[in-house]
Amino acid sequence: MSQSNLQEQSSLKVAHLETIDFAKLLAHEEAEVSKLMTACTTAGFFYVDLQGQSGRGLLEDEDSMYKTMSEFFDQPLDVKMKEDRGSHKHGYKPPGVFAGVETNSRDNYETLKVGWGQLRRIGAKSPLLPSSVKQHPRLFDDFISKAHLVTMTIMHSLSNALHADPANRLEQHHRDDADSNTTLVLLRYPKDISSSCVGHNQHTDIGSLTLLFSKQWGLQILSPETQKWEWVAPRPGQAIINVGDSLRFLSGKKLASCVHRVVPTSETPTEHRYSIAYFLRPENGIQYEDPEGHAISAKQWHDNKYKTFADSHEKQATNSILLGGMDNAAKAGITV
Numbered sequence: 001m002s003q004s005n006l007q008e009q010s011s012l013k014v015a016h017l018e019t020i021d022f023a024k025l026l027a028h029e030e031a032e033v034s035k036l037m038t039a040c041t042t043a044g045f046f047y048v049d050l051q052g053q054s055g056r057g058l059l060e061d062e063d064s065m066y067k068t069m070s071e072f073f074d075q076p077l078d079v080k081m082k083e084d085r086g087s088h089k090h091g092y093k094p095p096g097v098f099a100g101v102e103t104n105s106r107d108n109y110e111t112l113k114v115g116w117g118q119l120r121r122i123g124a125k126s127p128l129l130p131s132s133v134k135q136h137p138r139l140f141d142d143f144i145s146k147a148h149l150v151t152m153t154i155m156h157s158l159s160n161a162l163h164a165d166p167a168n169r170l171e172q173h174h175r176d177d178a179d180s181n182t183t184l185v186l187l188r189y190p191k192d193i194s195s196s197c198v199g200h201n202q203h204t205d206i207g208s209l210t211l212l213f214s215k216q217w218g219l220q221i222l223s224p225e226t227q228k229w230e231w232v233a234p235r236p237g238q239a240i241i242n243v244g245d246s247l248r249f250l251s252g253k254k255l256a257s258c259v260h261r262v263v264p265t266s267e268t269p270t271e272h273r274y275s276i277a278y279f280l281r282p283e284n285g286i287q288y289e290d291p292e293g294h295a296i297s298a299k300q301w302h303d304n305k306y307k308t309f310a311d312s313h314e315k316q317a318t319n320s321i322l323l324g325g326m327d328n329a330a331k332a333g334i335t336v
């Protein structure tokens with residue numbers, strides 16, 4: 001990003017987002033559930049405070065995960081490429097595979113992915129899982145189970161708030177024994193290495209809920225109120241949660257997903273940026289209506305969206321896949 005662009009970015013506002021206390025949700029406190037519902041029907045982006053007894057373990061694991069991530073990402077590219085599984089659910093992806101944040105740029109982040117189903121059913125010995133998982137089986141197992149508990153607790157609270165009938169509770173679309181694309185993704189944005197690879201392009205998330213950790217700046221949301229970019233401040237003891245396309249579609253578009261992106265900051269030339277995303281996604285076989293009103297399975301939406309991530313900006317602008325229809329929702333003033 002050019003110097004003038006960086007300056008323009010630094011004048012943007014910091015987003016005011018709700019903070020939901022995970023311990024209060026676990027205790028089914030009604031006031032907290034209604035705060036959660038407000039957050040999910042407006043911005044679709046909020047903080048979850050994990051400092052209580054039930055969330056603290058995840059914060060400790062977060063710190064261990066950053067160590068494991070730097071061990072892995074510090075290796076030479078040819079070593080990391082041995083972990084490329086040609087899959088969006090498992091293994092390594094180098095920078096540059098997807099469109100970047102600036103027009104005609106490619107992305108500037110590398111990822112290491114761990115599929116939830118694979119880890120749960122087969123365990124660390126699965127040949128699809130990266131070798132880091134085999135080296136730290138306990139850490140990955142603990143992190144994923146705790147992240148799953150946090151996201152499924154939110155799904156439970158949202159089903160209550162939506163007064164879903166028993167067969168249509170959100171948990172029924174996220175059953176443990178069904179196939180899904182739920183994945184843990186470890187991301188590193190390398191210190192600026194090339195001007196053609198910049199940040200993480202604007203998008204909405206594919207799945208149901210994203211639980212996101214980062215201690216560094218860079219994340220921005222497109223405010224549904226002002227249609228301006230705002231910074232999402234990293235906060236100690238808290239993670240970010242956002243509603244993805246699938247949950248929005250499953251809720252009959254009552255819940256809002258939110259367009260977001262990652263831009264370079266003044267730290268980018270000298271610091272790698274690390275983030276950890278747990279993508280809770282629905283069962284592959286469920287059907288919902290996409291932004292154009294067509295029936296589509298969750299698996300097909302996932303696959304179409306990943307293809308779109310790789311497209312040029314010009315091609316991305318020709319359909320509603322990248323922004324999950326939220327650009328139209330924003331234009332029409334609809335946030336719920």
Ligand SMILES: O=C(O)CCC(=O)C(=O)O
Nearest residue numbers: 187205214219262275277
């Ligand atoms: O790295 C981040 O902070 C956000 C990443 C993100 O939005 C994604 O991977 O979907």
Ligand SMILES: [Fe+2]
Nearest residue numbers: 203204205260
């Ligand atoms: Fe995202």
